[in-house]
Amino acid sequence: xxxxxxLIAFVALEHVYILWLEMFAWTTRGRKTFRSIPPxxxxxxxxxxxxxxxxxxxxxxxxxxxxxxSDPLWSKNVACFFLGCVVVAGIYGAATAxxxxxxxxxxxxxxxxxAVLLWM
Numbered sequence: 001x002x003x004x005x006x007l008i009a010f011v012a013l014e015h016v017y018i019l020w021l022e023m024f025a026w027t028t029r030g031r032k033t034f035r036s037i038p039p040x041x042x043x044x045x046x047x048x049x050x051x052x053x054x055x056x057x058x059x060x061x062x063x064x065x066x067x068x069x070s071d072p073l074w075s076k077n078v079a080c081f082f083l084g085c086v087v088v089a090g091i092y093g094a095a096t097a098x099x100x101x102x103x104x105x106x107x108x109x110x111x112x113x114x115a116v117l118l119w120m
Contacts, residue, residue: 003119004112007115007116008066011063011083011086012064012067013060014104014108015060015063016056016057019054019057019060021053022052023053023054023057026045030042036098059085059089063082065078066082072120079112079113086105086109087109087113090102090104090107091106093105093106
């Protein structure tokens with residue numbers, strides 16, 4: 001159970017970082033992270049990136065929430081839902097934007113989901 005909670009927390013923290021990157025550091029750190037995007041597009045896409053960042057924040061909030069639910073079944077269900085959302089987003093991102101998104105976003109969520117299903 002502890003391994004599952006650690007993996008959930010890792011995925012949640014990863015999405016807090018993505019929130020920060022897309023909402024607050026898009027035109028600075030974002031340029032270094034997303035090198036495939038032409039530099040002139042960062043300022044033009046700042047609002048779109050912030051919107052994406054907000055959604056990543058909701059994923060993080062849901063995952064953190066699952067760690068504080070006292071009812072074990074509800075905690076598991078909420079964790080499974082939000083981890084499933086991250087997996088789908090990671091697969092979609094890999095298929096449409098960059099293959100690396102699968103390894104950065106989907107794989108940690110898949111591992112966490114497997115741990116939740118096995119040990120929670």
